[in-house]
Amino acid sequence: MKKFSIFSILISFTLNSFAQEALPIKGDEIFGSMRARHIGPALMSGRVVDLEGHPTDNKILYAGAAGGGVWKTADGGVTFNPIFDKHNQSIGAIKVDPKNPDQIIWVGTGEIWTRNSVTIGDGIYKTTDGGQNWNHMGLPKSERISSIKINPNNTDEVFVGVLGGLWSDSEDRGVYKTSDGGKTWNKIFYINASTGCSDLVMDPNDANIMYASFWQFRRTAYSFDSGGENSGLYKTTDGGKTWNKIHNGFPNGKLGRIAIALAPSNSKILYSVIESEKDEDKGLYRSDDAGANWTRTNGDFGLVVRPFYFSRIVVDPKNPDIVLKAGLNGSLSRDGGKTFKNIGGGIHADVHDFWFDLHDSNRIYLCDDGGVYRSYDGGSIWDMVKGIPVSQFYQVAIDNQTPYKVYGGLQDNGSWVGPSSKPGGIENRDWISVGAGDGFRTFPHPKDPNIVYSEMQGAENIWRINLEKNSAKTIKPFPEANDPKFRFNWNTPITTSPHNADRLYCGSQFLHKSDDRGETWVKISPDLTTNDPAKQQQENSGGLSMDNSGAENHCTIFAVNESPLDQNIIWVGTDDGNVQVTFDGGKNWNNVTANVPDLPKNTWCYFIEPSSFDKNTAYAVFTGYTSGDFKPYVYKTTDGGKTWKPIVSDDIKSFVRNIKEDYKNPNLLFLGTEGGLYVTIDGGQNWSPFKNNMPPVAVHWIALHPTEDALVMATHGRGVIIVDDISPLRQLTKEIIAKDLHFFTTKPTKMAESGSFGGYARMGEFVGENPSRQANIVYYLKSRHTFGKMSMEVFDKDNQKIADLPPGKSKGINYVDWNYSLKPPKVAKGKTIVSGGFQGPTVLPGTYKVKITKGNKTYENDLVLVADPKSIHTKEDRILQHETAMKLFAMNEELGYLVEQIDNHQTQLNAILPSLTSSKLKKQIPLAEISKNLETLKESLVVLKGDNYVGAAEPQLREKISGLFSEILGYTGRPTNAQLSSLKVLDEKLGEAKVKMEGLKSQISKLTPAMAKAKLPEIKPNRSFEEYKAAEN
């Protein structure tokens, strides 16, 4: 015995010492079944950059989003599902293997339409199981893959065009080839570090013939340069060994981005759109001799507009003269490129790609800055796909309404307000437009639910919107007499104040403040930027095609936040790398940039989060991607900016845009990175990517609900994503992680009340997921439960078991939902099914006990249900509803028991009846008559014919009781007087039926002596009501 105990101490000691050292507090092992939900929206969708079909099955089409992954339809474009959710969400090119189209698909990451807000890819992927699993196949530093071509005769031979880095030189550009299905790659063609392969085309009749366009281009934070000596169009006829320029007929001088396409029905015919020095040279060129000679055929606006954004030509697979060109509106030619018409009835602007149906060229798909569209009439009228939620939010804000609303602005898709939950799910039509153009920061007035602030690019407009009155007033600040021109960022910072509800801040190079909702503005700072004149030459930006949209505005304020603890402390971050802080409401400013260690000069200060625990504490994130620096920069100061400490770890794989400090636990921080959400529970020593229903999409902004504890993310590619309750993360400690099972403290559950109607979306429309309306039971499991029994039960205050729930068994945090309802009543058996047998009464507010039994151990925790404080029902109403429901519950079961007794007696009587042969016996023992009376009674109690649909029979007592029961359950307040009197009527009828049954039973029992004499079997009594209720059947 003694030995045993020493041994067990030893074991537990060893295990504990192991556990202490090896405590994994990272990733899945923390988050368990904590998951995100997506609310879209998809009504405006988002930028989709590439379309690719299946070579033989016209029901299948793939769409690659700029920041939202790969989507597949298998039904000709009605519904789309995401198939690339574990990987980089920025897509450059998709290609389906021509020999194994159901199995092998390639995805090259990194969007190639190089606008200012474009993100980066991380290489090439391949699936061999139709998209269920993807393997990374290399080219990790390619940044942007423009094209993938597969040799149809040997599909292990794949050619990839790498456009490469946008913000820096890169030697990873060029054309790559693999001969072993992607295991190894060779760079077979390279121009230089600033010129990448923007398009690659393969002759479908001869895989040795390929055309590659090369583009010299560069973006900085403040300029864009398209074109140079090195742009060009090349051809190989030997499978990529040698490449020759094919410029015969092309304009002289520098060239910019060149689009290239080949007519699939005649591979001698090529089209190319050329960006060149002179306007009269720009436009569409055609070759009828496989590139040997070129003739310019058209220079319309639609052909030459913004080459960096629209260099894509698609030729009809059957007719070489039908040509589609991407563009602001999209253009179509039916005469081989001589003349064009605008397509675009019903589409969003900024078209990026097309796909012709294999069998019918009148059926065309298109993608643009607003999703995917279908045309059935050759491109005149377009119908939008309403089920691809790839909206690109720049920011998100929430309010304090119930349910809270979500506010945010989108790339090229305005600004919106939508609900965080809605009966039936959050549909596209639930979103309200509150801004035009590109939308960015959108904030609710902190106190007035009718007021919203929004803006469009470069503060061309800042609006104050009155939702109730449906009015929008422009309220942007203007320079006063002695002011220089204001410089506003493309994504201009505006924000509200935690201290003064009518206050609004706006940043140009100066910080502007208004205390009257934007009517009057006061400049409360000097120029807080570096004001570097070299970075303010935007009118010269664009290269060969001028492109001064405001997107390159620089030396501007980007981040502004007032401390929640002191309204005189305001933090400002600028896009040229300054961090500035004032402690006196703007009278004096401290430039604390130099105090930030190990930060390259002029690195964009993207966000500053003042702490809500200590006014000298703040977090700042920086991003260097606009100079090709993709490292994460996250810092914390605890002395008002005098010193900064980095709080990054190697866990973070991409650059950072936003940080959110928890309101209750200062060690719990949330990080918005270009590759998804990261969480630390130890103040930044370790970071874990959150992956549960959360793709590695760029997270541009994070809001945290102060009372609901919901983490709301603005993703730039997958709409708004919410993690509903992060409160368990606050409670995690090393001690808890060491326990076998630990119940977290949860807030009392506000019981959901019956809603109205909702849910009218049709097939193909996206519907955002609602939060759970149920009570959450949340616990941590040290290891997954795999062997032996594990169960979860709920008990009421009298220790009566009222529910069995399937427990979660994951290592880490588990969430189990309870609908706080009793089990449904046991209803009478009939021919049909009744609704009352599907649901049980909701329990009353109170404290309940949850018990988990795992092996031979039990764990208990209280669960508190409270009435919604905003309830429209009184406590008395709620009790009356509950009592009425319980009364009907009992009636359902009493009736069920009554019918069982009838059936039981009938079975026995029917067995005896044939024995009653003589007429004397029949008279003496009138069982036939009793049986008939039982049958008549039963017919008045339950429906015995018909079906569950339109063959339904006239309802009887069971159907009436059940119907009323369902009605009462369906409304969480006072039953109507009509319902209450109906209950009385039904109860009386039930009473009468019971009396009738008792009468028949006593008739039978009076016959017992006679039956015994006639040697007939005795009629056995039914099981008891209690036994009936307890039995499963």
Added chain:
Amino acid sequence: MKQKLRLLFAAALTLAATYSQAQTADEIVEKYLETIGGKEKLATIKSIKMIAKGQQGGMEFPMTSIMEAPNKMVQSINFQGKEIVVSAFDGKEMWKTNFMTMKPEKGETEDSQNAAKSADFPDPFLDYKAKGYSIALEGEEKVEGTDCYKIKLTKKPVMVDGKEEEDFSYYYFDKENNVVIMQKQTGKKGQMKDLTVETLMSDYQEVDGIYFAYNISQKMNGQVMFSMTIDKIELNAPVDAKVFAYPVD
């Protein structure tokens, strides 16, 4: 004391070393079959009857599932005292109860033909080669926070809307315990097309020397859609062939 401690550490290290050795798909499957009871034992199973409780969307209902070699099966639920067949296959035809009329209706011909090809009973991995199945180790992944081997099981092709398609799914073998804790399958047809269902297995318990998962939960996008807890499993109980057959009035 110190000595003992060191010994324990050494034992733990050896154990860790054994686990960290690379394993082939066949080794993993062999170990799994051994863990759940051994091939010989499994081969003796001719029929399985399960009595269970199903839970879906806050509702609870008794379920019965009967399977018989080689591929017959019937799964029914009891609802308001009515027996409703959710899915049945008599070796030739699939059928189930229509919820509106409570009458049996037959499944699509190609589904029946696909079911006739199935050789999953009693375990798809038992003699998988002889069945014409193949397996491949596709790496390691965490499932519910637990390290697993991921094995792709490819069965004989099936017909989907008139077209022959590969039939495969992924099984996740708990590295420490050698049992399957998840199967992942993507729908091929109808509204489930391209949607992935994760079937999680837990509560393994022994019946006549063979381990069965007594709880099976299905998740989509991380949300539990359905959970089944088994009360009782009977092996090789006599089964009336009628239970599988399409009922004729």
